[in-house]
Each structure stands twice: as C-alpha cells, then as structure tokens.
Amino acid sequence: MALFNFKPVPEKVVKAAAGYAADRTGNNAGASQIGNFFAYQSGQIRQRFMQVPTISRSRDLMASVIGCLKLEQFKEIWNGEKIELLPEAPRSWLSRIDKGVTNNFILSWSFDDLFFVGRCFWYISERDSSGYPSSFTRLPAAMVTTQDQAQSNGVWFGPSKQILFQGLPIRYEDCVQFISPIQGLIYTGAVSVDTALKLEQARNRNASSLQPAVTLRQKSGEPMSAQELRDLAAAYDEARYSSATSAVNEFVEVIHNTSTPDKMLLIDAAEYQAKDLARIANVPAYLVSVSIGNYSYVSSAEASRDLYKFGVKPYIDCIQETLSANNVLPRGTIVKFDIESYLNTDYENMKPETEIKVNETAVNNA
16 A cells, blocks of 8 residues: 555755844845845946947847757767767756746846846756756846956956855855856946947937028128028028929029938948947948948848857856856766757748848958
8 A cells, every 4th residue: 555655855945044043143135125126227328239230230149049949958068089968858947047037038148148248147047956956047248246356347257156146155156157258348448338329319319400401692792681591591491392494693602401301311421330339249241231332142041141250259158167067967968059050050941031231351350
C-alpha cells in the first residue's frame, strides 16, 4: 500500500532575499523597491535622445533583432581536438526569464539599457534547489547607481559590489550585471544629439513661418504710408488671380523670393546630422533611411546581415556570455541565441524580393 500512497516531492524553489527584513544589516533594503512601478523611470537623458528619429530608428532596429531571438542551452564537451557544443534540455527560465513579462519584452529593454547606459541589471527573484537562478526581473539601469564606480563617466570597469537601487543598497550576489563592450550612447552622443535637437527646432520654426512669394519695394518718390503699401500689395495679389502678367512703374521693384523648401527645412543639414548619428549608433546609414549618394542594390538578407554584423552582434555576445557565467549556470553549460534563424531566413521564397538601394562605398565608410 505504501507504493500507492507515494506522492512526488516538488522541486524546492528558493526565493531570493527581498526587503530589509531579509538582511538585518540593511544591505538588501533596495530589494523592497523592486516591482514598485510607480517609482520606475527610464531617465530624462534617454527620453531626450529618443526624440531624435535616427536614434529611435537605430534603437528599434537592433531591439527588434535581440527581442525576437530564441535562447538555447548547450553543454561544452572536449572531443580530443576541439570543444563541441551539444544541445541539451533548456532550463525553465530560458523560455520565461521573467514570469511577469515575455522574453521579447525583457530582452528588448535589456538591450535598451546596454545601448544607452552601457550596462544592464537583472535581479534574481527565485533560485532552484541547487542555488542557481530560476527567475529574473529587470532593474531599469537609470535607477541603479554603483558607489564603487561613481566617477567612471560611463566607462564601466567590471561588475560592481556596491549597488544602490532607488538609493537603497542591494545585494550584488543577487544581481546579474551585463556590461556592454560599447560605451553607452548617453555618454558618447550628447553633443551630436544636442545639435540634432537644435536643428529640429530650427526646422520647426521655418516650417511655421510664412515667407512671401513676392516683395514689392518702393525705389524712389515720396515714401508711401503703411496703408498705401497694404493697398499696393492687395492690388498686386488680386491682379494675379485674373492675369499672369504684371505691370509696375519705375518707382516699384518686384523682388521674387528665392527661398526653396529644401533651404527652409535645412534638408542637407538634417541629412548630414542623421548620417553622423548613424555612425554613433553603429548602424549602417542606409538602414535608417539616410541618403548616401550613388546607389546599388542590396537584398533584405544582406541588409539583415549588415545590421547583425555592424550593430547587434556586440550586444548579443554580451548577453549570452553573461548568462553563461558560473553565477547563472553550472560550469560547462552555456546559453546562446539562435542567430541562424535570423540570418538564414529564406528571402528567396518571398515574392517580390525586397531590395534596398545603397552605396557600397558609403556603407563601408559609414
């Protein structure tokens, strides 16, 4: 009968320390603020940067790649000549990193932190019976400060051991710290973004200003009063509705406005600034719809590879290598993104094939 009364024992789940009560010294008081979305923020500097269309487009392009990739788990095995990667059953959190949101969401916004700030933080909310993480939640990088790197100016030297979340200390052992190989955009692109925003303000002013098509200037004779000038302009406008020919005496000069829409809206300056911002964001200029001169054709597959190679790859490597560290997975177990599913998309079966006009020389120099 004992066999029939046996009940399987569920795997023990260990909650990560949370709140001041979990640590009497107050070293984890910041964990009590996790999930308090009323106080969460993304940072005013980031919001300012996202007002620039080129920055917004660059961010969204790269986030769309990382957010849609699937995480896979492998075991490293030495075959006598080289290390082989053997697929193995993934841990449960690989398909649901944060139980409250999708992987698409947390991975996209983790990239956002890496892109703008240069680092990202995940808090370990649960651990399995072996002590390894089984669930995470993202901490907005704008709300995290590190006391031991307070003077770094955006150049992070390694994982911090003095982390504050909303001004309160948090255990660094319960944080997974992603450190980007590329310095955060808010530290490298401030001048270019400031120029772009001022340029947009000038274009906005010019777009709302009314420029006359023709100016009538009195050359000589007795000066006309303000009312007489208004009557002259009104009569000239009225004559244009009925006739394309105008006649004026020697006392009036007709001056045509030479301003054109491209000059008024500073098109050339805006194009140059967009190209400059594409360089800072490490995205090929043609992918953010910047005109780059002479044209040739690039397929959608080649454009995807350019985006991966020149923009996304450093961030992908940062995320997957951090998640393969010994504080997340056992030694010899690694996590990798399924890059091939993105790069090997069968574009040939799509009709018509999408082609993008680019300048090959400009792409190499962008």
